[in-house]
Amino acid sequence: MSSRHAIMPRGLNATRSPLSQGRFGRIFRNLTPAKFGPNEADTVGNLAALADKMVAKFDAPKDGPDAEESGIPALYTYFGQFVDHDITFDPVSSLTKQQDPDGLVDFRTPSFDLDNLYGRGPSDQPYLYDGIKLRLGETLSGQGVPDASDLPRFKGRALIGDPRNDENSIVSQFQGLMLRFHNRMVDDNDSLSFEAVQQRVRFHYQYVVLNDFLPRIVHASVLNDLKTNGRYDRSKLAYYHWKTFPFMPVEFSVAAYRLGHSMIRPGYRLNDADNMLLGIFPDPSNPDQNALTGFRAMGPGRAIDWGRFIDIDKRAFGVPDADNNPDNKKRLQFAYRIDTALVDPLGHLPPEVASNPASLALRNLERSWALKLPSGQAVARAMHLTPLTDDQIIIGKAVDEPGPDDPQTKIATIANGVFAGNCPLWTYILAEARYNQASVTIPATGGPSTIKTPQLGPVGGRIVAEVFLGMMFGDNSSLLSLDPHWAPVTGSDFALKDFVSYALGQGAPLH
Template sequence: MKPNNTKFSFTPHGGGIRGADSPRSSSTFEGRFGRIFRELPAAKHSKDDLLKLALLMTAPPEMDDKGKPAAALETADHIQDDEENAGIPAGYTYFGQFIDHDITFDPMSSLMQQNDPEGLVDFRTPRLDLDNMYGRGPADQPYMYIDNKFRLGKALFANSKPTPSRDLPRYRDPENTGTSARALIGDKRNDENVIVSQLHSAFLQLHNRLVDEDAFKDATFEEIQRQVRWHYQYVVLNDFLPHICGKELIDEIMPFRLKHGSAADKKPKLQFFHYRNDPYIPLEFSVAAYRFGHSMVRPIYRLNTELKGGDNPDEATTEEKARGLEGRFFIFAGVNKRALNGFGEFPDQWAIDWSLFFDINGSGKKGGKERAQPAYKIDTSLVNPLGFLPEFSVVKDLVPPLTVAQMQPAPVNAMADPANLAARNLLRGLSMGMPSGQDIARAMGLSVIPDNELRVGKAIVDELEKAPTLVSISPAFADNAPLWYYVLAEAQHSWLKKAKHGGKGDEEPLALGPMGGRIVAETLIGLIAGDPQSFLHQDPNWLPFVGGRDSTVGKLVNYALTGQK
């Protein structure tokens, strides 16, 4: 494939990765980006066909049906909507985003980018080492640190109730009072929404909490940093990936992951992701498979149980009560302070109760407002707010009380507007010459999903088989599905069989399918296994100080804020 010489900067959603436009052709090279299936041809699609698919993949706005709640009412017995995934709490969506920002971290200045236009030769290799958090360290970025600890921002509250949560440290230019207060962190993308912003802050507090532990009282900054990195790597391998890819697949790749064993025992069994010395980021992963998380985004989230309304945190409006929006917020919206848009200060009352995002102290089994909110299912439908990404949309300042229609802009026309995330993903795959999903499935020795079973819609048992087929959009999609779409379609196709025949119906947990799951799992496992500083290399039988063998993301966050191990 002829390289595309267009230069891209890092963008939060669906954008390019500098240097990825000129990937190496070998699957065993040393470098930053490459291809696993380099022999496969690029799938050919027209831009119009992809935009039609994107429009169909974007759910309609909730405001169309005035009689329907924008979100299910949070009664005490309410645990799951049909669109929700019983197997994955919502926090994993944003932990996945946090991982993405770590492995695509770019420390180069604009001057370096000018001197290194392709961004390939002089880049460090990608690792799960929290460079998005640590930046270049206290010696080079002292404004992020106080001695061995991270600098933290203002205290946050659950409405008026004090919490241990803190905002990110921020700087406001005193000579430009109208500008946003920018976060002083290692990667600005970790402030792109309120949830990933507070998750980043929790990891800053994890570092600071370990500094204060008696067990590490004599530890250097570098030793604490290693502990935090190893905890992070451990939960990626043993918590995040089993949720996303399925425990069975992770056990197949790492049969000794939770057992004591030799270094040889602990070595992952990678079938397709191979590298010579240092691992790289496969384009099949970054451009397609790892974008599964976009389908997990919920339209609406509850941050804590103390918030009662949006316009007024102490009282919900009549419409908020009727539409299920009491104390809950759209992930993105067209009105400031009524959505979880980022890159600036948010209200002090918006402290996140992480038991609403991870299963902490049994919250995964609770109902109503105290439940751990599930992520949405991994399927071929994206919620409507992802049709108008805030960085490409106009955000208004309106005086409350506000209606739902005012908060949620009219749906973006994906045929003409680059703000639609599905369109950006599909066009990105086209520009990068991604093979079809069917070709990669065959290359992996997997059965190809028949065209008449590739659907576009929500993974709901009673609806999916009635949804339009991919080939109904265009016959050009016959045996030629875009890779990102196929990863999502494979997940819902595998799930539907289990849901119909396993007795759980829509409560059947949904993970990635065999192709998408293996690309994601082998890439992340390979990045850790190929890092000479990772715990798999240094001490493969190491167990976390926080949570031990059963450590999870939720346990790390809970410990960071409360000290509870």
């Protein structure tokens, strides 16, 4: 065996050693679980009433800007999904199968080690590799897209480190970009071993997580409280602590990090072709409709023009309510705002995605209750913060000028007041983000230069940031542990757009 293959990378033996299996647990272990009714039936009914309010009516997928857009390019939604699949895997298939978070085993190592990309490495899973490069799939076609590849597949099934990264067309093709990023890093560093290339890929990825992704979704005031002289400081972690190795907190995995569900658009345009403006799910009345659902070979013409998802080039902002304007078809799409409104397709998930309940909002709320999470107000007080008032917890779209079709419902008016002073943690964190808006620069031309964008605040942002930082500080081979002053050779402003450009073969080599 070549020395470039011989050593299994750190973290890839997660399924073999019990010491490398992180476990789910709690940050706020001493808080009382929130109750939303005198019995299970009433609780589920009350949570269903809240979930109904959290699923809002949105326009069908369209070209051009709309009022619900944030200043965050759309790819960050699916980068966040990719990150989630990297750091956690919950094997429980039923909400009621296991209600004790200490009994949930996270079979993914709780660290930013890209095991969803590398699997168990070329020694254990050679079918993922061609030498020390990762295998690519069939060439993809797409109008205006010169170079794209599907994932490697066998009978339609993706051969990748984590099959969840094929669950929709966007995260699937982003996984393909990650394969290409690694392969180009091999080409640019052809004298290095697999392990050395892998570390470089991980460092660039972790750098983007820390210096680009976190600042997009978490308010700057929260992140600044975790720094000393401009750098993240382990001693500033006040809530997320572990004895031997990092664990996966349910407050993070079941509540705070589910922010991305509110960022999802009803659909996305993939490329120039007229039939490539696709909904996230098929219309229930037309199950054969073309949509972004995954777990299958990528259909013809579906290659993504990444300039529609991330600012790798300059795009016109688009013209509202002018569907035939050609600039609208080519524009950079933005994630929806982090708020307490999910697009209506997420209220009616297709049977092949989920059922009983089919509402993603209700699934999240029931999951939080089943795992006995405290209320948002209780967590805020435990963090020595003044909780949001009931009047500040608004259920609905965080648009600048709500119209008659944009109801703004105060939490205390739902389900006969059962949520007054007692908001489920996930909902509270989304409402807090809506209340903590920042002025974000729009990376496009022809439109506004900035836009108000909700970001995670002192409860949700602190949980997410501390878990991200804590996992990296707890990993002896991470960027923060090995070389906290490290930056890509192209400069400290390296961001997700640069990561994508490099994977596409653009820009200078990375070493």
